[in-house]
Amino acid sequence: MPVIETHNLERVYQDGSQVIKAVDGIDLQIDEGEFTAIVGPSGSGKTTLLNLIGGLDKPTGGQVSIAGENISDLSDNQMINFRLEHIGFVFQAYNLIPVLTAVENVEFIMLLQKKSKVERRRRATQLLEAVGLGDRLDKKPGELSGGQQQRVAVARALASKPDFVLADEPTANLDSASTANLLDIMARLNREENMTFVFATHDQRVIDRAKRIITVEDGKIKSDVKVDH
Amino acid sequence: MILKLAWRNIWRNKRRSLITAASVLFALFFALIMRSMQLGAYENMIRNVVGVSTGYIQVHAKDFWDEKTLEYSMERNPSLEQKILSTEGVADVVPRLESFSLASTGNATKAAAILGIDPQKETEYFDFDNGLQEGEIFAENGKGILLSEGLAEYFKLKTNDTLVLIGQGYHGVSANGKYHVNGVVKLRSPELNKRLAFLTLKEAQFLYGADNRITSFVVIPERENDFPELTESLRTGLDTAAYEVMNWREMMPELVQAIQADSAGGLVMLFILYLVISFGIFGTILMMTSERQYEYGILTAIGMKRGKLALTVVMETFFLSLLGVIGGGLLALPLVLYYHYNPINLGGGEMGDAYEEYGFEPIIPASIDPSIIFTHSTIVLFISVLLSFYAVWKIYYLQPVKAMRS
Numbered sequence: 164m165p166v167i168e169t170h171n172l173e174r175v176y177q178d179g180s181q182v183i184k185a186v187d188g189i190d191l192q193i194d195e196g197e198f199t200a201i202v203g204p205s206g207s208g209k210t211t212l213l214n215l216i217g218g219l220d221k222p223t224g225g226q227v228s229i230a231g232e233n234i235s236d237l238s239d240n241q242m243i244n245f246r247l248e249h250i251g252f253v254f255q256a257y258n259l260i261p262v263l264t265a266v267e268n269v270e271f272i273m274l275l276q277k278k279s280k281v282e283r284r285r286r287a288t289q290l291l292e293a294v295g296l297g298d299r300l301d302k303k304p305g306e307l308s309g310g311q312q313q314r315v316a317v318a319r320a321l322a323s324k325p326d327f328v329l330a331d332e333p334t335a336n337l338d339s340a341s342t343a344n345l346l347d348i349m350a351r352l353n354r355e356e357n358m359t360f361v362f363a364t365h366d367q368r369v370i371d372r373a374k375r376i377i378t379v380e381d382g383k384i385k386s387d388v389k390v391d392h
Numbered sequence: 393m394i395l396k397l398a399w400r401n402i403w404r405n406k407r408r409s410l411i412t413a414a415s416v417l418f419a420l421f422f423a424l425i426m427r428s429m430q431l432g433a434y435e436n437m438i439r440n441v442v443g444v445s446t447g448y449i450q451v452h453a454k455d456f457w458d459e460k461t462l463e464y465s466m467e468r469n470p471s472l473e474q475k476i477l478s479t480e481g482v483a484d485v486v487p488r489l490e491s492f493s494l495a496s497t498g499n500a501t502k503a504a505a506i507l508g509i510d511p512q513k514e515t516e517y518f519d520f521d522n523g524l525q526e527g528e529i530f531a532e533n534g535k536g537i538l539l540s541e542g543l544a545e546y547f548k549l550k551t552n553d554t555l556v557l558i559g560q561g562y563h564g565v566s567a568n569g570k571y572h573v574n575g576v577v578k579l580r581s582p583e584l585n586k587r588l589a590f591l592t593l594k595e596a597q598f599l600y601g602a603d604n605r606i607t608s609f610v611v612i613p614e615r616e617n618d619f620p621e622l623t624e625s626l627r628t629g630l631d632t633a634a635y636e637v638m639n640w641r642e643m644m645p646e647l648v649q650a651i652q653a654d655s656a657g658g659l660v661m662l663f664i665l666y667l668v669i670s671f672g673i674f675g676t677i678l679m680m681t682s683e684r685q686y687e688y689g690i691l692t693a694i695g696m697k698r699g700k701l702a703l704t705v706v707m708e709t710f711f712l713s714l715l716g717v718i719g720g721g722l723l724a725l726p727l728v729l730y731y732h733y734n735p736i737n738l739g740g741g742e743m744g745d746a747y748e749e750y751g752f753e754p755i756i757p758a759s760i761d762p763s764i765i766f767t768h769s770t771i772v773l774f775i776s777v778l779l780s781f782y783a784v785w786k787i788y789y790l791q792p793v794k795a796m797r798s
C-alpha cells in the first residue's frame with residue numbers, strides 16, 4: 164500500500180473573477196522509503212499540492228489518502244492530530260519557536276504527543292546528534308545559522324515518528340555547503356531508517372539528489388521519472 | 393513547557409512588555425493608594441461614629457429612633473436582655489439612657505446631651521477612658537458627672553467644680569440635679585465633644601425619674617463585619633411590634649449616602665484608569681498576535697491544537713499583567729502601611745474643618761483591608777485575560793496555509 168495516494172486531486176482558487184486551478188487533477192502514489200522531488204517553476208502548484216497532501220489545505224475535488232486513510236473527511240481537530248502523529252513538516256524558513264532551545268524545539272512536538280520527559284530528552288538529543296548538532300542542544304534558533312536551523316527542523320520532523328516528511332523548499336535560503344550538508348543528512352535518514360521524504364523544490368541541487376522526480380506545470384503532472392544514483 | 397513558552401514569550405519584546413507591565417503596575421499602584429485612602433477615610437468615619445457613639449447595632453423600644461424622647465424609652469427587661477445575649481454572634485449588650493438637659497453654672501447655660509452609661513462596659517467596648525483629660529471615670533454607682541472637653545471648656549469647669557442640670561424627665565416630671573465634675577473626657581467625634589456629658593446609668597435614671605428604664609441596648613457583635621446578618625437574626629428573635637433593631641447603616645443613612653456618593657466618584661476615576669490601561673494591554677496583544685501569525689501557522693501545521701496554542705497566549709498575557717500587579721502591590725504596600733500607622737492629618741485646614749463639622753476626627757488613615765488589593769488585582773487580571781480572548785479568537789480562525797503565506 165502506498166504511503167501517499169491522491170486521486171484526481173484538485174484545488175481551485177477564486178481570485179476575484181479569476182479562477183486559478185493551482186492543482187488540476189493530480190493522480191499520484193508515493194511508496195514508503197521514496198526520496199521524491201516535486202519540481203516545477205514558481206507558481207506551478209508545488210506548495211499547494213504539498214499542503215493538500217499534508218492536510219494543511221482542503222481539496223476542492225478528489226481525495227488524499229495517507230496510509231490508506233482518506234483524510235479529506237477529518238474535522239479540524241482530527242486533522243491537527245493526524246498531522247501530529249503521521250506527518251513531519253519542514254518549511255522554507257522560520258520553522259522553529261524562537262524562544263525555545265534546539266533541544267526544546269525538538270522535544271516540543273513529542274510533548275504534544277504526550278511522550279514522557281525522559282523519552283523526549285533522549286530522542287531529541289539523539290536526533291540532534293544525528294543531524295550533527297550534538298554540541299548545539301541548548302542554543303536558541305537565533306544563535307544558529309540558517310542551515311543549522313533547517314537541520315533542527317528536520318530533527319523535529321522526525322521526532323514524532325511520522326509516516327513521511329514533507330519539505331517545502333527546505334534549501335531555498337541556504338548556501339551550497341549547508342544545502343549539501345542538509346541533503347546528506349536527509350539522504351542518510353532515507354537510506355538508513357527508510358524514512359520517506361517528499362520535497363517541493365526548484366533547486367537543482369535537490370533535484371540532483373532525488374530518486375524520483377515529478378514535474379508539475381499549471382497544476383498538472385508533466386513527467387514522473389525514477390532515477391538511479 | 394507550555395508555561396515556559398508563555399513566560400519566555402513575554403521577553404521576546406522586552407521593551408513592549410516592560411511598558412505594558414509598568415502601565416499595569418502604575419494603574420494598580422494608583423488604584424490601591426486611592427482606594428486605601430478612600431476606604432480608610434470611611435472606616436475612620438464609621439469607627440468615629442459607630443465606635444464611640446451608636447455602636448454597630450442597637451435595640452430600642454419601637455419608634456424611639458424617630459422620636460428620641462424618654463416617652464419611647466423601655467424597661468430594662470432581664471428576659472429581653474437575655475434573649476439578645478443568647479442570639480448567635482452577640483458578645484454583649486450595653487444599656488444606655490439618653491436625654492437632654494440644660495446645663496448651667498449660674499454664669500453660663502448651654503443645652504447638653506446627657507448619656508447614662510455603664511462605665512465599665514463603655515470602657516471595655518468603646519475605649520471610653522482613652523480620652524480622659526483630667527479627674528477619673530466614675531464607678532458604677534458614682535454620683536458625679538463626666539464632661540466632654542468642649543463642655544468643660546465652655547463652662548470653664550475643672551474636676552470637683554459643680555454643674556446644675558435642669559430639664560424634663562419621664563412622663564413630664566421635672567428633672568433637676570446638681571453634680572460634681574468627676575472628670576473631663578475628650579471624645580473622638582468633635583461634634584459630640586462639644587455637647588455630651590455622662591452620668592452613671594443609675595444616676596441618669598434617678599434624674600429623669602425613669603427608674604429601671606433605658607433608651608437603648610447597644611449590641612456588641614462578636615465579629616463587627618457580620619453586623620448585617622446579626623441585625624436580621626435579632627429581628628427574627630425579638631418582638632418587632634414592641635422593639636426595633638437597627639444597625640448603624642439604618643441609624644445613619646446620611647453617613648452611608650455620603651460614603652456611597654464619595655466612593656462612586658472614586659470608582660468612576662478607577663474605571664477611566666482601567667479603561668486606559670485596557671487600551672495599552674490590548675495594543676500589546678494586537679501587535680503580538682499580528683507579529684506571530686506565521687509562527688502560529690507553523691505550530692498548528694506541525695500538530696499543536698488551537699486550544700493549547702490559545703492557552704499559551706492567555707497565560708502570557710496573564711503573566712505579563714501579574715508582573716505589573718505584583719509590582720504595583722509591592723510598591724503600594726509600604727505606603728499604605730505607612731499611612732495606616734501614620735494617618736494623614738488634615739489639621740486645621742479647610743478639609744479638617746469640614747470633617748470636624750460633621751463630627752469626624754480630621755485624619756485619614758489608609759485602610760489595610762486585604763480585600764482592596766484582592767479586588768483590584770483580580771479586576772486587572774480579569775481584564776487582561778478578557779482582552780487576550782482577542783488572540784484566542786484569532787487563533788481559532790487561523791488558517792495555517794494563509795498564515796504562512798504572509
Ligand SMILES: Nc1ncnc2c1ncn2[C@@H]1O[C@H](COP(=O)(O)OP(=O)(O)O)[C@@H](O)[C@H]1O
Pocket residue numbers: 176177178183184185203204205206207208209210211212
Ligand atoms: N491562497 C491562494 N489564493 C489565491 N491563489 C493562490 C493561493 N495559493 C496559491 N495560489 C495560486 O496558485 C498557484 C500555485 O501556487 P503555489 O502552489 O504556491 O505554487 P509553487 O509552490 O509551485 O510556486 C499560483 O498561481 C498561486 O498564485
Ligand SMILES: [Mg+2]
Pocket residue numbers: 209210211332363
Ligand atoms: Mg511554493
